[in-house]
Amino acid sequence: xxxxxxxxxxxxxxxxxxxxxxxxxxxxxxxxxxxxxxxxxxxxxxxxxxxxxxxxxxxxxxxxxxxxxxxxxxxxxxxxxxxxxxxxxxxxxxxxxxxxxxxxxxxxxxxxxx
Amino acid sequence: xxxxxxxxxxxxxxxxxxxxxxxxxxxxxxxxxxxxxxxxxxxxxxxxxxxxxxxxxxxxxxxxxxxxxxxxxxxxxxxxxxxxxxxxxxxxxxxxxxxxxxxxxxxxxxxxx
Numbered sequence: 001x002x003x004x005x006x007x008x009x010x011x012x013x014x015x016x017x018x019x020x021x022x023x024x025x026x027x028x029x030x031x032x033x034x035x036x037x038x039x040x041x042x043x044x045x046x047x048x049x050x051x052x053x054x055x056x057x058x059x060x061x062x063x064x065x066x067x068x069x070x071x072x073x074x075x076x077x078x079x080x081x082x083x084x085x086x087x088x089x090x091x092x093x094x095x096x097x098x099x100x101x102x103x104x105x106x107x108x109x110x111x112x113x114x
Numbered sequence: 115x116x117x118x119x120x121x122x123x124x125x126x127x128x129x130x131x132x133x134x135x136x137x138x139x140x141x142x143x144x145x146x147x148x149x150x151x152x153x154x155x156x157x158x159x160x161x162x163x164x165x166x167x168x169x170x171x172x173x174x175x176x177x178x179x180x181x182x183x184x185x186x187x188x189x190x191x192x193x194x195x196x197x198x199x200x201x202x203x204x205x206x207x208x209x210x211x212x213x214x215x216x217x218x219x220x221x222x223x224x225x226x227x
Contacts, residue, residue: 004157031212042118043158043203043217050212090157096213101146103215105157 003027006091006106014114015081021109023074023091031096032074033103034066037088049074051097081113116141116208120218127194128226135221137204138186146207147187148215149178151200158203162189194225 004025013019025032031050035043048055049068056066063085065077074091088110092103117140127133139147145166150158164171164178164187171178175194180187191198201222205215 033212033214040219042219045214045216048212048214053212055212055214092157094213101207101213101215102148102160102163103150103158103213105150105159107155107157 004091004093004104004106006089006109008109009107010110010112012112012114013078013081015083017081018077018079020078021076021089021091021111023076023106025072025074025091025093025104027093027095027104029093029095029104030071030098031094032068032071033092033094034074034076035090035092037090037108043090046076078111081111083113086111086113116144116206116216118204118206118216118218120204120221122221123219124222124224126224126226129194129196131194133189133191133194133198133223133225135189135202135204135223136186137188137206137218138184139206139216140185141206141208142182142185144206144208146213147178147180148205148207149176149189150203150205150217152203152220153200161202191223194223196225196227199223199225 034046047066067075088108090108091106120137148163152158177190201220204218
C-alpha cells in the first residue's frame, strides 16, 4: 500500500469509551501530523512529530493523547470525549527535514461522539 | 503562530471561466504557501505550492501568485471544468524544523455547466 492510510474510516463512540485512531505512512517521510477538521472551521493543527521535535497545540484537551512509536506510525488515543469533539481527524506526513514542506494527507477518520 | 484568511468562502463559475481565490497571512517569516483541493469523502490533496523567493508558479491550468510585501497569495484556475468542483484550502508554513501549516477556512468552488 502507498501513501497515508488511516483507520478506521468511521468511528462512533460514547463519551465514556476509549478508542484509538491509527495512521500509517508508506512514503519514507520524517514528520507526521494530526489535524482536526470541523464544519466551517479551519483545519486545526493538534500535534506534530518529527525527528527533531514534538509540538503540541496547547489548546488541545488532554483527552486526546498522541503516540508516535516510529517514523511510519502515528496514533491518537481518545478517552472521555465530548460531543463537540465530533469531527474529521486527518493525519498527514511530510519530508520536512529535507525542505519538502508539502503534506500528504490520509482520507481521515470521521469521529462521532454520542 | 500564523493567521491565514481566505476569500471567498463560496465561488460559483461557469464551465470554461476562470476562478480566483485569495489568501492573506500575518507572519512575514512564513516561507512556503501550498494550496490543497479536498473532494467529498477524501483528505486534502496538494495541487500547487510556492516558496517565498518566487512570485508566480504555473502548472497547466492552475497558477499561484505571491506578493510578499502585501502578504497575500492567490490561486488562479483557468478554463474551469466540472471536476474542479471541490473545496480549496490555502496554507502558510510557520516556525521550527517541521513543516507546520496554518490553513485558511476554505473556498467551496462550484463549476456549473
